[in-house]
Amino acid sequence: MLASRVMTLEKTDFYPDLFSAGDKIYFDHNATAPLCRKIVSSAPELLEAFGNPSSIHQFGRRPKKIIRDARNQFAKFIDCHPLELIFTSGGSESNSLVLKSEFLRAKKAGIKNPHFVVSKIEHPASIKSIEQLKELGLKVSWIEVDRNGQVDFSQYQSLFQEPVHLVSCMLANNETGCILPIKEMCQFAKSQGAKFHTDAVQALGKMEFSLKELDVDYASFAGHKFYAMKGVGALFSKQGNVIENLISGGGQERSRRGGTENTLGIASMGIVAEFFPQQKSYIEYVRTLRDSLEEKLVSRISNLEILGRETNRVCNTSSVFIQGVDGESLLMNLDLAGIAVSTGAACSSGNPEPSPVLIAMGLSHAEAQSSMRVSLGWGSTMAEVDRFIEELEKVVIRLRAIKENGGEL
Ligand SMILES: Cc1ncc(COP(=O)(O)O)c(C=O)c1O
The missing domain is CATH 3.90.1150.10 (Aspartate Aminotransferase, domain 1)
Structure with a gap:
């Protein structure tokens, strides 16, 4: 049919x-x-709101509302609370932010060599962050995949013989499109006391999913992979998690990511989210x-x-x-x-x-x-x-x- x-x-x-x-x-x-062309037709009005979203006068209130509306629209379609979203510059920043933040959290909690479990097929943004953190004492165990891009669950479980701080595994692979069993992997990680991050950059608009159902702690998104603008993205951080910011600044994004917001880019994510129903x-x-x-x-x-x-x-x-x-x-x-x-x-x-x-x-x-x-x-x-x-x-x-x-x- x-x-x-x-x-x-x-x-x-x-x-x-x-x-x-x-x-x-x-x-x-x-x-x-x-x-998406609607971004271009909406751009003049959005750009007219040139004020700084942090200003409390009327010039700041318009861009602030634009960001709030986009946050609500985008949160609705990935099924999370709007304040669980941190707008970033894209997928690479979201991945780097969560991995480095969790490493710092573990260090601050007194763990000498925090242990992460990471899949071998992650995007370079994650793999290269992990390589940097290894120089600072991170211990990594790698999740293997087979010729079908699938995880061997018993190999995955075997990586938890010593305490794991964070698991990072993508929801869908950028090269093969293979979907990984994040819900089951996350359930197991949680039963072992670990946190879970998924890179969902290649999943949005290509499969249906709900963050609530997956129950992950963190998820990364990039605007340009789903018809919004380049140079904008988001990190979902479940309520209760604390993010150590990588970009220190004026308290934007509830002090989790400093820097004056990319109002047009963020608005573009809200515009595309309108098509998600x-x-x-x-x-x-x-x-x-x-x-x-x-x-x-x-x-x-x-x-x-x-x-x-x-x-x-x-x-x-x-x-x-x-x-x-x-x-x-x-x-x-x-x-x-x-x-x-x-x-x-x-x-x-x-x-x-x-x-x-x-x-x-x-x-x-x-x-x-x-x-x-x-x-x-x-x-x-x-x-x-x-x-x-x-x-x-x-x-x-x-x-x-x-x-x-x-x-x-
Ligand atoms: C799975 C995955 N994660 C992260 C990224 C990086 O996203 P960005 O280009 O927004 O930094 C990409 C881009 O190709 C990707 O495919």
Whole structure:
């Protein structure tokens, strides 16, 4: 039923008006999503409220209200109390803030070597924060994942042989879209007296979830991954938790994050949150497109594997391994045809090292280097899926022929 609706559906039938890629195909939504146009049409009025939200005169009251409204709207859709949100500059800051804050809390409580349990497939913002903290005495135990991007629960439980202060594990992986069993992992962590942080940056708008149900202590979000602006995000910090600020300042965000607020950015998160009541249908729509894309990939291209296909994944992501084809060459050839995909995390493109996430999942270096990530969005269409498959088929045939001829065409 939905599939036939999808075939005839125009992007604008029930979707928020997003910036489009024109006659090009943008299948890299996990790197960043196009902006919702309502943000642009609302911007002049929002920017007119130029006062400092901390000022108590009337110039401060308007931006203060804009921030309060956005906080309420965003909190409603992730199911938390508005004051449990700390607005930040994005996912990287939210992850760094919670990891460093919890380390400091543990140190202040007299723990010499605080012990964190962290998954091997976290975003570099988390992994690099952990590396910094290790130099200051942090002890880390790593959660392993298998080729389907899934956690082995008994390996996870075995990491609690000594007291754990904090667990950090993402809700959905940016490269494979695999969803991790956060509710169960969090329940276990709590039974062992540990706190739990989840990086939910890639989950929002791609799967339904409620923070209350997950029952985590902390969760990270980034505006630009769900059609709001870049350079803005949020950290959910459950009531009762204390955050040690990384940016000291004038007491903004209840002294948990100093600095005059990014009023327009924060407002953009509230504007997109208005569309979230419809997100169930967006998710179903995108999933139908993605599933159709994968069926076509498997039937039209030989020696191709979709990583984590049999597991629980967000609606939009396909991580594709194509034997005998170099991922970077694939990306460049598709780019010439006007199609944007990615070979891993966007922040590591141009880096010849294979994706650490794919390596953690057990792929060899050669396999990881023959992989690409296709990530669709609320504005993608079936016509784009079909054009993508046609172009990809041509590129794969060409690249395999070049390889067989020892690099000559
Ligand atoms: C899972 C995940 N966490 C965090 C981030 C960082 O977010 P930001 O770009 O807002 O700093 C990203 C961005 O790719 C991500 O995919």
